[in-house]
Amino acid sequence: VxxxxxxxxxxxxxxxxxxxxxxxxxxxxxxxxxxxxxxxxxxxxxxxxxxxxxxxxxxxxxxxxxxxxxxxxxxxxxxxxxxxxxxxxxxxxxLACAIRGQRIADVQKEDTVLIIGCGVSGILHTQLAKNKGTKRIIVTDINLYRLKIAKKFGADFTLDAKENIPEKLEEINEGKPANKVIVCTGATEAALTALKCVDKGGTILFFAVPDPTIKLPVPINQFWRNEITIKTSYGAAxxxxxxxxxxxxxxxxxxxxxxxxxxxxxxxxxxxxxxxxxxxxxxxxxxxxxx
Missing domain, CATH: 3.90.180.10 (Medium-chain alcohol dehydrogenases, catalytic domain)
Structure with a gap:
């Protein structure tokens, strides 16, 4: 093959x-x-x-x-x-995949967007959001080199994934989580972080997902009460x-x-x-x- x-x-x-x-x-x-x-x-x-x-x-x-x-x-x-x-x-x-993903997540200028994982997809999402004039773009990753270049491509803030991301996020986002979270890595920890970093009425977009054997403990009662939306995006039209x-x-x-x-x-x-x-x-x- x-x-x-x-x-x-x-x-x-x-x-x-x-x-x-x-x-x-x-x-x-x-x-x-x-x-x-x-x-x-x-x-x-x-x-x-x-x-x-x-x-x-x-x-x-x-x-x-x-x-x-x-x-x-x-x-x-x-x-x-x-x-x-x-x-x-x-x-x-x-890029077409990122365009589709941000359309599904309805990324707007007034949003605070947290992008988890800054490989190719994460950097494209960063640039695309920046091109839209999105208010605040925050990127997190375990790779310090990629965090450094994420700033070059438009990230307003970068966070080392080894830190307490929910806590650090609120420190730089006026005491609130992000209203749009885009998961760009299949790491289980990234998915778990996303569940903890979305604001009330916000949206999590799973642009990448963990292994099929992984089960995520979604706090469904909390998400239901706070009208949090989980969306997915695969490929491009x-x-x-x-x-x-x-x-x-x-x-x-x-x-x-x-x-x-x-x-x-x-x-x-x-x-x-x-x-x-x-x-x-x-x-x-x-x-x-x-x-």
Whole structure:
């Protein structure tokens, strides 16, 4: 099995029945695409579509060439404008996911947003919230390097996850928890922290979730009484991808600065190790045609 998604590249060959594209076109290809006709798609829940969970391209993105199936050609290809580099194009999908997540959580200018976990997703959420003019953005993580760069990308405050986050949060947020909490890591402790850091009438968005075997002790009576909402967000819909492409083309976010490592195809395993170890890394990309 060849893995890899968030793929961008140049069209090398075109099937006889494929229309609308030319050799040499620079494109982004979504690996999962919805059918756009089922009840879920029509209701706006594209990422719940059964087709989306079955579609893919072959092989995965860690290859010099991939074959794009009919469904992905129909719904998953986006041409890259001249002003958008291939490296910036690798952010289309993750940014689209963040756009969808913040729409679901209804992030507004007047919000105080706590972002738990500042890997690629957390930093994209930080930049996106900053771009909206969100009142206060607070980021927490166990990685001090990532906390440092979170400030560079728009976080107003950063908190070491080893500290008492609920207590520290209230110290910097006028004595209150956050009214929007976005969980961007699957660590169990992150999920538990989120449950303790949301204000009355607030919303927790699980953008990432713990292992399926983990059970979270949700204080349901307290949440019910205080009208706290838990929402989830998975993947991105076609419209989210279009919005992401527009935002990136307009250079509204500093995504190229998020790339810390670049590896050739033969160094893919090394890239995985760097990513798994975290350390002083953020966005790691594979360049299949580089030696």
């Amino acid at each position: 060849v893995l890899g998604h968030e793929a961008v590249g140049t069209i090398y060959k075109i099937g006889q029945k494929v229309k609308g594209y030319s050799l040499g076109d620079r494109i982004f290809v979504s690996h999962h695409v919805p059918c756009n006709v089922c009840e879920y798609c029509k209701s706006g829940y594209h990422t719940a579509c059964d087709t989306l969970h079955k579609t893919n391209y072959y092989p995965g993105g860690f290859a010099q060439y991939i074959r794009i199936p009919k469904m992905n050609i129909k719904y998953g290809i986006h041409k890259l404008p001249a002003e958008l580099s291939f490296e910036e194009g690798t952010f289309i999908e993750p 076609p419209n989210d991808l279009t919005k992401a492409l527009k935002i990136l083309s307009q250079k509204k976010l500093k995504v190229k600065d998020m790339i810390t490592h670049r590896f050739s195809l033969s160094e893919t395993a090394k890239g995985f190790k760097v990513m798994a170890n975290a350390g002083k890394s953020l966005k790691v990309i594979i360049e299949p045609n580089q030696k």
